[in-house]
Amino acid sequence: MTDTSITPAEKRRLKVRDSIIAAAERVFAQEGEAGLSIRRLAKKIDYSPAAIYKYFASKDDLVDELKDAFFDRLLAQIHRIADKETAFSTRMADCLATYVQEGLSSPHHYAAAFVGTAKDTGLDASHPDFTQQSKGRAFRVLMGMMEEGIDLGHFRDNLDPELAAKSIWASLHGLTMMMIHIPTYPRLSADSEAPDRETFIQMHADHLVRGLESRNDL
Amino acid sequence: MTDTSITPAEKRRLKVRDSIIAAAERVFAQEGEAGLSIRRLAKKIDYSPAAIYKYFASKDDLVDELKDAFFDRLLAQIHRIADKETAFSTRMADCLATYVQEGLSSPHHYAAAFVGTAKDTGLDASHPDFTQQSKGRAFRVLMGMMEEGIDLGHFRDNLDPELAAKSIWASLHGLTMMMIHIPTYPRLSADSEAPDRETFIQMHADHLVRGLESRNDL
DNA sequence: AATTTTGAGTGAACACTGTTTACTTTTTGA
DNA sequence: TCAAAAAGTAAACAGTGTTCACTCAAAATT
DSSP: OOOOOOOHHHHHHHHHHHHHHHHHHHHHHHHHHHHOOHHHHHHHTTOOHHHHTTTOSSHHHHHHHHHHHHHHHHHHHHHHHHTSOSOHHHHHHHHHHHHHHHHHHSHHHHHHHTSOOTTOOTTOTTSTTTTTSHHHHHHHHHHHHHHHHHHTTSBOTTOOHHHHHHHHHHHHHHHHHHHHHOTTTTOOSSOTTOOOHHHHHHHHHHHHHHHHBOOSOO | OOOOOOOHHHHHHHHHHHHHHHHHHHHHHHHHHHHOOHHHHHHHTTOOHHHHTTTOSSHHHHHHHHHHHHHHHHHHHHHHHHTSOSOHHHHHHHHHHHHHHHHHHSHHHHHHHTSOOTTOOTTOTTSTTTTTSHHHHHHHHHHHHHHHHHHTTSBOTTOOHHHHHHHHHHHHHHHHHHHHHOTTTTOOSSOTTOOOHHHHHHHHHHHHHHHHBOOSOO
């Protein structure tokens, strides 16, 4: 039990590695990938640029780590809502809104997480890593709620849970991206009655849920 | 009438300018902004890199022109559908699908058009250029259909056309971006019954329209 | 305890990037 | 014809990610 097989050398190495990530995170959060240069990063932690390549194979690898960490946080927030035992409708709506809001809280992370990198497995459920990844796990939460909604009779029973979940996800993704890239979204003119972002997000979520609901007509 | 005040010199200048744009377009369409370098572009058209700066203030300016041209094409496609005199429902659904498909036909253009550049006016209707821009004009088409749908009684009459249109747009944008960045979207596993993209786009559009439709309950 | 081996860290270079500046050459208008 | 304007360029500046040969200190082995 005492032998955790972690030598002091490894401990030191991890410390340096973490300091690189921490510094990178600070820059990335504020300026995104464009503002994060290896040389700049090296200066910040008092190492040579080449040193960073002893810890990360490439800049992309380093940035991927930041993205993964972000998606872990996102997943945690989603679970914080999804695991509640509140009524289904509010739980669902809250989940959708939380997804967008968490994305907006780290716009650079969120946007970067969706531009395809090499090791990106997309949402291909057949990929071995899929269920392990935070992105995949976040999707499974959404898909689980989808199934619950269908079982409860809230949603049309002719829906394919996976496809419906992917449709919803796309819509959430779109709003998040719009709000990230267009600072004024969804403000109209300089009009007085423009809704704040939070209420617009809720409206959006409301539209999405309505699109799935079961009805008498048709 | 004969004096269009376009000198041979201006004509030549425009020819060179167009050749720059044409070459840039070819590279950009296939490799995106990352693959488009001024030096590479200069080689392709047999000019020095510095020459390009006699025609464009910056690379961003040049790329902006490509984006604008793309959005003009997108708008044209939208109008091709929207101006038809078919039934409202099919017209609306076709418009939404066309938007996504046109985005997918030029993924680099589409994705790049939404990362904010300096002169980007977003969707702020108060901005003087807003109605002139293709993006703004495309939005007005969508918003017009929104109003039509409400008038016809298809959509709930308590909807704000502008906000509803922006919600729909965000959802379309999301699906387009997902399909651009995740090559397998929305494929499930290697399952047989995975729908092709076109039917998924239609399903998505269907969900969106349903979310706006008027109903008896509630 | 001495010696070998491993690994951390580095300076300098490579091959790029967008952009600017000073300069030459060509074209145009008077 | 000649001055002025415009077109085009080579070279440099200030960056970028990355690699390589190298040093030096720490760990492992004898």
